[in-house]
Amino acid sequence: MRQKIFKYVLYISFSGVVLSSCKVTQPYIAPEVSTDDLYRDSSLTDSSDIASLPYQQIFSDPLLQGLISEGLNSNLDLQAAYTRIQQAEAFFKQSKANFLPDLQLTAGAQNSRLPEAQRFGRGATINQFNLGVSSAWEADIWGRLASSNRAELANLLQTEAAAKAIQTRVIASIANFYYRLLAMDQQLAITEKTVDNWISTVETMRALKTAATVTEAAVVQSEAQRYAAEVTIPDLKQAIRETENALRILLGESPGAIARGTMEDQRLPANLSVGVPAQLLGNRPDVMQAELNFRQFFELSNVARTAFYPSISITGSAGLNSQEFGHLLEPSAFLASVGAGLTQPIFNRRANRTRMEVALAQQQEALINFRGSLLTAGEEVSNALSLFESAGQKIVVRRKQTEALKKAVDYSQKLLENGFANYTEVITARQSLLQAELATVDDRLQQLTAVVELYRALGGGWR
Numbered sequence: 001m002r003q004k005i006f007k008y009v010l011y012i013s014f015s016g017v018v019l020s021s022c023k024v025t026q027p028y029i030a031p032e033v034s035t036d037d038l039y040r041d042s043s044l045t046d047s048s049d050i051a052s053l054p055y056q057q058i059f060s061d062p063l064l065q066g067l068i069s070e071g072l073n074s075n076l077d078l079q080a081a082y083t084r085i086q087q088a089e090a091f092f093k094q095s096k097a098n099f100l101p102d103l104q105l106t107a108g109a110q111n112s113r114l115p116e117a118q119r120f121g122r123g124a125t126i127n128q129f130n131l132g133v134s135s136a137w138e139a140d141i142w143g144r145l146a147s148s149n150r151a152e153l154a155n156l157l158q159t160e161a162a163a164k165a166i167q168t169r170v171i172a173s174i175a176n177f178y179y180r181l182l183a184m185d186q187q188l189a190i191t192e193k194t195v196d197n198w199i200s201t202v203e204t205m206r207a208l209k210t211a212a213t214v215t216e217a218a219v220v221q222s223e224a225q226r227y228a229a230e231v232t233i234p235d236l237k238q239a240i241r242e243t244e245n246a247l248r249i250l251l252g253e254s255p256g257a258i259a260r261g262t263m264e265d266q267r268l269p270a271n272l273s274v275g276v277p278a279q280l281l282g283n284r285p286d287v288m289q290a291e292l293n294f295r296q297f298f299e300l301s302n303v304a305r306t307a308f309y310p311s312i313s314i315t316g317s318a319g320l321n322s323q324e325f326g327h328l329l330e331p332s333a334f335l336a337s338v339g340a341g342l343t344q345p346i347f348n349r350r351a352n353r354t355r356m357e358v359a360l361a362q363q364q365e366a367l368i369n370f371r372g373s374l375l376t377a378g379e380e381v382s383n384a385l386s387l388f389e390s391a392g393q394k395i396v397v398r399r400k401q402t403e404a405l406k407k408a409v410d411y412s413q414k415l416l417e418n419g420f421a422n423y424t425e426v427i428t429a430r431q432s433l434l435q436a437e438l439a440t441v442d443d444r445l446q447q448l449t450a451v452v453e454l455y456r457a458l459g460g461g462w463r
Contacts, residue, residue, distance in 0.1 A: 023143070024142040024143060024302075024305055024306055024309055025142065025143040025144075025146070025147050025302035025305060025306065026298075026302060026305075028150070028295055028298055028299065030291065030295075031291070031294060031367055031370060031371075033281075033370070033371055033374055035276075035277035035278045035280070035281070035374070035378075036277075038277035038280070038374070038375075038377075038378035038381075039274065039277055039378060039381055039382050039385070040378075040382040040386075041382075042274075042382070042385070046273055046275065046276075047275050047276055047279065048273045048275060049273050049274050049275030049279060049283070049458055050269065050271070050272060050273060050274070050454070050455055050458060050460055051275070051279070051283040051284075051455070051458035051459045051460040052283075052460070052463065053269075053460065054463070055068055055171055055455075055460070055461050057269065058269055058451070058455050058460065059175055060266070060267045061178075061261050061265060061266060063178075063259055063260055063261050064174075064175060064178050064260075064261075067174050067178060067247070067251065067258070068170075068171055068174050068175070070251050071170050071171070071174045071250055071251050071252070072167065072170065072171070074251055074252030074253070075166075075170045075250060075251065075252050076252050077166050077170065078163065078166055078167060078170060079252075081159070081162060081163035081166050082163060084159045084162070084163070085156070085159045085160055085163060087159075088152070088155050088156040088158075088159040088160075089156055091152050091155065091156075092149075092152040092153055092155070092156045094152075095145075095148050095149040095151075095152040095153075096149055098138075098145050098148065098149070099140065099145055099149075100137075101135045101136060101137035101314075102135060102136055102137075103133060103134075103135045104133065104134050104135070105132075105133055106130065106131070106132050106133070106134060106319070107130065107131045107132075108129075108130050109127070109128070109129050109130075109325075110127070110128040110129075111125055111126075111127055111128075112125065112126050112128065113125050114126060126323060127323055127324070127325070128321070128322075128323055129321070129322050129323070129324075129325050129328050130319060130320065130321045130322075131319055131320045131328060132317060132318055132319015132320060132321075132335075133317065133318055133319060134315070134316070134317035134319075135315065135316050135317070136313060136314070136315045136316075137313065137314050137315075138311060138312070138313045139311075139312040139313070139314070141309070141310075141311070141312055142305075142306040142309045143302065143306060144302075144303055144306035144307075144311075147299045147300075147302035147303045147306070148299070148303055150295075150299045151296050151299035151300050151303065154292050154293075154295040154296035154299060155292075155296050157292050158289050158292040158293055158296060161285045161286070161288040161289035161292060162285070162286075162289050164285035164288075164462035165285035165286045165289060165462075167285075167461060167462045168285060168456050168459065168460065168461040168462050169456065170250065171455075171456070171460075171461040172452050172453065172455065172456035172461070173250055174247065174250055174251075175448075175452045176449055176452055177243055177246060177247040177250065178247065178258075178260060179263075179266070179445055179448045179449060179452070180243055180445065181240060181243050181244065181247070181258060181260055182260060182261065182262060182263040182266070182445075183263060183441050183442070183444070183445040184236055184239055184240045184243065185240065185260070185262070185263070186262070186263045186441045187236060187438050187441050188233065188236045188237065188240070190434070190437045190438060190441070191229055191230075191232055191233055191236065191434070191438075192233065194229050194430070194434045194437075195226060195229050195230045195233070197430070198222065198225055198226035198229060198230075198430070199226060201222050201226075201413075201426065201430065202219065202222045202223050202226055204413075204416075204417065205218050205219045205222045205423065206219055208416070208417070208423075213416075213419055214416075214423050218423035221423065221424075221427060222423070222426075222427060225427055225430065225431065229434060244256065244257055244258045263441065263444060263445075266448060268447070268448075268451060269451065272388070272451065272454060274381060274385065274454070274458060275458070277378060277381075279458075280374060280377045280378070280381075280458070280459065281374070283458060283459030283460075284373075284377045284457075284458070284459035285459060285462055286373055286377070287370075287373050287374050287377050287459075289373075290366070290369050290370040290372075290373040290374075291370050293366045293369065293370070294363065294366035294367050294369075294370045296366075297359065297362045297363040297365075297366045298363050298366075300359050300362070300363075301356070301359035301360055301362075301363050303359075304352070304355045304356040304358075304359040304360075305356060307345065307352040307355060307356070308345065308352055308356075309344075310342050310343060310344035310345075311342070311343050312340065312341070312342050313340070313341050313343075314338075314339070314340045314341075315338070315339050315340070315341070316336075316337065316338040316339070317336065317337050317338075318334075318335070318336040318337075319334075319335060319336075320333040320334055320335070321333055321335050377457065377459075380453065380456075380457035381454065381457045381458060383453070383457075384450050384453040384454035384457050385450075385454065387446060387449070387450040387453070388447060388450035388451065388454065390446075391443055391444075391446040391447035391450055392447060394443045394446075395440070395443045395444065395447065398436065398439060398440045398443050399440070401436050402433070402436045402437060402440055405429060405432050405433040405436050406433060408429040408432070408433070409426070409429045409430055409433050412425045412426045412429045413426055
């Protein structure tokens with residue numbers, strides 16, 4: 001009898017090996033996407049790009065480098081991302097363990113009272129003691145376990161790519177906040193200097209009024225312009241304070257001051273090469289994350305596909321069983337069993353078909369998201385390139401504008417003092433100069449921001 005059971009087990013196992021030659025799951029193939037014309041108005045063929053450079057070579061300011069280093073060590077979003085990686089690693093290890101049989105130890109004692117009809121001369125109660133082990137193993141005939149394992153691997157790699165994407169954003173955010181602080185520092189200095197100049201102008205107007213060269217209206221108008229410039233100073237200081245606090249939060253610290261350099265100290269990288277668009281597939285973390293998300297759902301559709309086929313399992317148990325505790329360890333108390341089973345789903349209220357349809361739809365959605373992430377990456381690179389170019393053009397023109405307005409202020413001031421100009425010309429020239437100087441700072445900030453965004457858009461900073 002025992003030999004027959006073993007024959008059945010071997011027969012079922014052999015049948016499973018034969019059936020495994022009929023592949024149910026499909027091998028993963030990376031989706032085809034086109035990267036042609038992904039960068040607008042660009043026909044680049046040079047494969048070198050700044051995404052491969054460490055952030056220290058992009059940002060030369062040592063204070064900024066220190067802030068970025070601190071942020072990478074202490075940023076709370078990054079720390080949360082690392083814990084998600086640990087969770088994904090645990091699920092991946094669990095999926096690998098599913099290939100192994102489980103093993104359980106059992107021990108128990110039972111006291112049963114028998115009805116009188118079943119006693120047969122025995123006592124009213126029967127004791128039962130048992131000690132043993134049991135095991136079960138599922139044969140991965142159709143590749144369900146293997147597909148689940150690959151899906152968990154894709155999920156693990158996906159969480160790692162997500163952490164890399166957060167790292168690139170943290171670097172970019174710290175740099176942008178830092179440059180914004182430098183810009184506001186310079187705009188505050190310009191405004192304070194302008195207020196000082198307006199104070200001097202007001203004194204000049206009063207002297208000219210005493211000399212009957214201008215009217216009281218000129219004095220009052222110049223005072224109003226002085227106050228118009230001065231009233232912006234508290235807002236600038238408040239904006240600086242809020243930006244400092246936001247940057248400190250990025251560093252994982254409580255609000256406080258930020259040590260920093262000056263706008264004049266900042267140097268642009270010597271080379272801003274962007275490589276070819278196809279490199280985004282391997283450089284940009286969120287694009288890699290989207291492709292891995294598609295891969296995970298592809299494998300999950302394989303899992304859903306295997307549910308239509310029979311599953312084969314082998315079970316076994318061995319142990320000791322006795323009605324007397326003192327006889328539990330005797331050889332006569334030993335018992336063992338082995339078995340094999342095959343389960344073929346026939347009717348389960350459409351659950352398998354629904355699972356398959358949903359898995360295929362999720363796979364298609366992931367593919368669409370992957371293609372969308374690649375297009376978004378190309379858009380961001382194109383925008384950053386255009387922003388850097390337009391900022392450079394504005395800086396050249398704005399420099400000429402500022403030089404002309406400085407001369408206009410000097411000339412109108414001298415003409416007013418000699419009675420050859422109207423006071424409104426002086427006021428207009430000073431207003432225009434202030435706006436041009438503030439705009440010059442904005443142009444420089446825009447240029448620095450474009451470098452930051454280009455570095456992030458290309459996928460730099462996570463290596």
